[in-house]
Amino acid sequence: MGFFDKIKDGLSKTKKNVTNQLNGMIASFTGENEGFFEELEETLIMADIGVETAMKAVERLREVTRREGYRSGGAIKAALSDILTEIIDIDDAHLRLDTKPSVILVIGVNGVGKTTTIGKLAMRFKGEGKKVLLCAGDTFRAAAAEQLTVWADRAGCDIVRHEEGSDPAAVVFDGIAAARARGCDVVICDTAGRLHNKSNLMNELNKISRIIDRELPGADRENLLVIDATTGQNGLQQAKQFKEYAGLTGIVLTKLDGTARGGIVFAIADNLGVPVKFIGVGEQADDLLSFEPRQFVDALLE
Ligand SMILES: Nc1nc2c(ncn2[C@@H]2O[C@H](COP(=O)(O)OP(=O)(O)O)[C@@H](O)[C@H]2O)c(=O)[nH]1
Numbered sequence: 001m002g003f004f005d006k007i008k009d010g011l012s013k014t015k016k017n018v019t020n021q022l023n024g025m026i027a028s029f030t031g032e033n034e035g036f037f038e039e040l041e042e043t044l045i046m047a048d049i050g051v052e053t054a055m056k057a058v059e060r061l062r063e064v065t066r067r068e069g070y071r072s073g074g075a076i077k078a079a080l081s082d083i084l085t086e087i088i089d090i091d092d093a094h095l096r097l098d099t100k101p102s103v104i105l106v107i108g109v110n111g112v113g114k115t116t117t118i119g120k121l122a123m124r125f126k127g128e129g130k131k132v133l134l135c136a137g138d139t140f141r142a143a144a145a146e147q148l149t150v151w152a153d154r155a156g157c158d159i160v161r162h163e164e165g166s167d168p169a170a171v172v173f174d175g176i177a178a179a180r181a182r183g184c185d186v187v188i189c190d191t192a193g194r195l196h197n198k199s200n201l202m203n204e205l206n207k208i209s210r211i212i213d214r215e216l217p218g219a220d221r222e223n224l225l226v227i228d229a230t231t232g233q234n235g236l237q238q239a240k241q242f243k244e245y246a247g248l249t250g251i252v253l254t255k256l257d258g259t260a261r262g263g264i265v266f267a268i269a270d271n272l273g274v275p276v277k278f279i280g281v282g283e284q285a286d287d288l289l290s291f292e293p294r295q296f297v298d299a300l301l302e
């Protein structure tokens with residue numbers, strides 16, 4: 001299945017709800033019409049794009065429609081597509097991992113898909129001929145390290161894990177040492193999404209972060225926040241907190257196959273100013289797609 005088809009397939013739920021409605025509205029467009037813009041705004045909000053972002057997008061569309069005197073659905077659709085793409089096209093969506101080793105720290109609340117995403121990334125890097133090491137930094141539950149071990153076996157890569165309840169920063173420390181000794185290209189660190197309280201979690205992430213900086217100064221590093229698309233605007237609130245405490249270089253938006261509200265991609269990019277780098281559209285190894293703004297919008301509107 002091609003890349004574009006895979007996105008379309010993954011977004012089938014979103015498409016059924018939102019796209020059909022949007023396309024119906026767009027097809028009936030015959031010229032500037034306030035009712036049309038209001039209805040469009042509502043549809044976008046229902047798709048989880050967020051009130052602010054929907055208003056911004058529609059306002060831009062109004063302006064360009066007035067200026068260019070659009071009278072056809074085709075023209076409106078092209079203009080909307082450009083506006084939506086512009087909103088999500090932030091910086092470079094590609095990973096920067098040029099140093100050896102480089103590090104990916106994967107963070108986010110419980111159950112969003114961190115460990116699964118790490119497994120998918122490990123398989124992808126492996127396929128690119130990279131030597132990968134996984135670090136089982138979620139020591140809160142023994143099952144977390146087990147789950148990561150299954151992925152490490154599948155990807156045929158090394159894993160460093162300690163006992164349940166041990167210090168995650170120590171796991172990361174050992175992981176980095178092992179990666180150096182074994183000449184690994186990428187170290188991917190899993191983390192816990194839930195501790196006894198929020199400040200514990202943020203302190204722990206902070207400590208892990210300092211260990212990475214200290215042990216690998218100057219190394220390329222990605223801090224990826226994983227967000228579950230089905231949690232909608234709630235996910236956005238979490239993201240704001242993680243951004244404040246941990247710093248982010250990118251977002252991975254998972255479970256886009258399971259939600260009818262793919263608009264959350266726009267809300268996140270617009271509100272956080274952090275690029276979405278990957279989207280998850282299923283539980284299998286190849287269900288992680290590099291995020292391509294234009295293709296995403298095309299797949300959504302087609
Ligand atoms: N449908 C779907 N399920 C996913 C996706 N990513 C992860 N999951 C599932 O979400 C659940 C929680 O994932 P896990 O990686 O354990 O989350 P973690 O607690 O953040 O590490 C598992 O059942 C995964 O298979 C995705 O993109 N789509």
Ligand SMILES: [Mg+2]
Pocket residue numbers: 114115116138144190
């Ligand atoms: Mg996990």
